Amino acid sequence: MNTSSSASGHAVAVSNPYGHSLPSYLQSDQLGPWGVYLQQVDRVIPYLGHLARWAETLKRPKRALIVDVPIEMDNGTIAHFEGYRVQHNTSRGPGKGGVRFHQDVTLSEVMALSAWMSVKNAAVNVPYGGAKGGIRVDPKTLSRGELERMTRRYTSEIGIIIGPTKDIPAPDVNTNEQIMAWMMDTYSMNEGATATGVVTGKPVDLGGSLGRREATGRGVYTVGVEAAKHIGMDVSQARVAVQGFGNVGGIAAKLFAQAGARVVAVQDHGGSVYREAGLDVPALLAHVAKQGSVAGFAQAEVIAHAAFWEVDCDILIPAALEQQINAGNAHRIKARMVIEGANGPTTPEADDILQSRNILVLPDVIANAGGVTVSYFEWVQDFSSFFWSEDEINARLVRIMQEAFAGVWAVAQEKKVSLRTATFIVACTRILRARELRGLYP
Ligand code: NAD
Numbered sequence: 536m537n538t539s540s541s542a543s544g545h546a547v548a549v550s551n552p553y554g555h556s557l558p559s560y561l562q563s564d565q566l567g568p569w570g571v572y573l574q575q576v577d578r579v580i581p582y583l584g585h586l587a588r589w590a591e592t593l594k595r596p597k598r599a600l601i602v603d604v605p606i607e608m609d610n611g612t613i614a615h616f617e618g619y620r621v622q623h624n625t626s627r628g629p630g631k632g633g634v635r636f637h638q639d640v641t642l643s644e645v646m647a648l649s650a651w652m653s654v655k656n657a658a659v660n661v662p663y664g665g666a667k668g669g670i671r672v673d674p675k676t677l678s679r680g681e682l683e684r685m686t687r688r689y690t691s692e693i694g695i696i697i698g699p700t701k702d703i704p705a706p707d708v709n710t711n712e713q714i715m716a717w718m719m720d721t722y723s724m725n726e727g728a729t730a731t732g733v734v735t736g737k738p739v740d741l742g743g744s745l746g747r748r749e750a751t752g753r754g755v756y757t758v759g760v761e762a763a764k765h766i767g768m769d770v771s772q773a774r775v776a777v778q779g780f781g782n783v784g785g786i787a788a789k790l791f792a793q794a795g796a797r798v799v800a801v802q803d804h805g806g807s808v809y810r811e812a813g814l815d816v817p818a819l820l821a822h823v824a825k826q827g828s829v830a831g832f833a834q835a836e837v838i839a840h841a842a843f844w845e846v847d848c849d850i851l852i853p854a855a856l857e858q859q860i861n862a863g864n865a866h867r868i869k870a871r872m873v874i875e876g877a878n879g880p881t882t883p884e885a886d887d888i889l890q891s892r893n894i895l896v897l898p899d900v901i902a903n904a905g906g907v908t909v910s911y912f913e914w915v916q917d918f919s920s921f922f923w924s925e926d927e928i929n930a931r932l933v934r935i936m937q938e939a940f941a942g943v944w945a946v947a948q949e950k951k952v953s954l955r956t957a958t959f960i961v962a963c964t965r966i967l968r969a970r971e972l973r974g975l976y977p
Contacts, residue, residue, distance in 0.1 A: 796813075
């Protein structure tokens, strides 16, 4: 088998035994998010037993679609945006995963995010494969009308592969309930029938689920509390630092603060703020809702971007973008526990550094699975047109997160591996068992 040496020096398998090398965009030479994912898969292969025979399935997306998204701008010019929808794996059910609007979105990033969705959905045992989508755009530069036209054209373009039983998008970075409503409406118009189950994360007035908006942050908080019990940490006394103060980071910060923890530092795209006595999280949320960033929040000190990673804290929650914790800053992190709210925030090198420093990492593929879990509830409610109470939803969410985390913790202890590798073992075993049972067509 050919191997290439990645930036971190890890050998990454890049070919199958029949001599058909993976094409360059599937290889990990630049160690972007897809390369990171491939390394994570390589780490789990030795634990897959006879299922390792199917492991190459995990290293290729099942289907990847690139679409041109042309729209007329308000000033009469025509702008073209590049959009993607990748279905990494559908062995266990329809594709499922968010849609990201960001100026740095690439096919490689969407591939990695789709693959992490396959792993995540299997880790919490919801009956989905993994998918992800995105548009390479800074949505802050668009008017509301431009944003709606772009969203609708993108939905129409990917309409050939999405659907309530095929692939169900959801919100991710810079997408929200309104965007899901436009996606649902566009798909429904093309189909000639209202199809609420085509996306999740919709407004509650449109087939959305109570508790969905808070679900990812609530899941982050839930696994944090469970892990804290194992390492003897009192969450009510903990100091917390959060990068990313959007849907995931903002809610997680709120829940930790409600539990008595002190949220001492928050960083977002606009700046970093610090207060040793604990930031007033509701006031900071209100400030961000008005100003768009934590920058300018009066009741805090401003700290430098790099200083955020050195903040004295017990729990660090990266909840923004990928590869934020890397070889450059992992040595300086003071937390005892890192809870990955974001997808792919820690590079494999940083993972090793954190492990060697005895810092517990709760990996994305379990820690931020709360969102997709309630998305699953939303999809089930849409199909049955019967809606549950918020208490019922939260109770089911917490139970699924606790059970999934306990299972992963037990595997990590038994096999003496990190929680990330343990989650991959649990999830990849489920995916490949389904693959094996289905067999190959034809
Ligand atoms: P969001 O758009 O609501 O918030 C993103 C936050 O990240 C904002 O506060 C933004 O200012 C900050 N940010 C952006 N660029 C930054 C930078 N360079 N440095 C520091 N901060 C930066 O997005 P979200 O839905 O909260 O998603 C955040 C992460 O969580 C992403 O990795 C996403 O894939 C992951 N995630 C989201 C969900 C969900 O249900 N929304 C579920 C699972 C995982």
